[in-house]
Structure formats: C-alpha cells, structure tokens
Amino acid sequence: MSAMVQLATAGDVAEAEEMQEMLRNAGIESSVEQAAEDDAVNVLVPEAKLETAQDAIEALTEPDDLISEP
Numbered sequence: 617m618s619a620m621v622q623l624a625t626a627g628d629v630a631e632a633e634e635m636q637e638m639l640r641n642a643g644i645e646s647s648v649e650q651a652a653e654d655d656a657v658n659v660l661v662p663e664a665k666l667e668t669a670q671d672a673i674e675a676l677t678e679p680d681d682l683i684s685e686p
Contacts, residue, residue, distance in 0.1 A: 620660040623669050625651050632657040635673060642672035 623639075623646070626632035632648045636659065639646045644665050651658045661669040 618662045618664040620647060621663045621666055623659045623661045623666065624673065625653075626657045626659055628655050629657055632659050635659045638673060638676045639669055642668070642676075644669050644672060 624635060626635060626648075629648075636646045636648065639659075639661065644661055646669070647660045649658045649660060650656075
C-alpha cells in the first residue's frame with residue numbers, strides 16, 4: 617500500500633464525508649484527518665491514486681464548488 621497524501625481540505629466533516637463518498641464511488645480509498653485550521657478536515661488518498669482522485673472529484677463536483685488543494 618502506498619503512503620497517504622493530502623487530496624484536499626474540506627471546510628467541515630460533512631464536506632469531507634461527501635468527498636469520501638465520491639471517492640468511494642470511484643473505487644478510491646480515502647481517510648480524513650483534522651487540519652490545522654479550526655473545523656477544517658484534510659482528505660487523504662493513496663499517493664498512487666492522487667491524480668485519479670483529483671480527476672474523480674473534479675468530474676463529480678459542480679464548477680462553483682470550491683475544493684482547497686494543498
């Protein structure tokens with residue numbers, strides 16, 4: 617298994633869970649960790665799947681949705 621790397625920072629747990637659901641539907645495992653900012657949550661994916669995960673999130677979100685990338 618490859619190391620987990622940060623895909624995005626969600627504004628809260630609910631947003632992180634939405635991203636995890638999108639990733640799960642795309643067949644990509646993910647995890648979350650508390651970010652340095654209050655209430656923010658980092659979404660992590662295996663390093664080998666980072667580009668695929670970025671593509672999946674971009675394809676499954678509305679253009680107006682903001683995802684903070686590291």
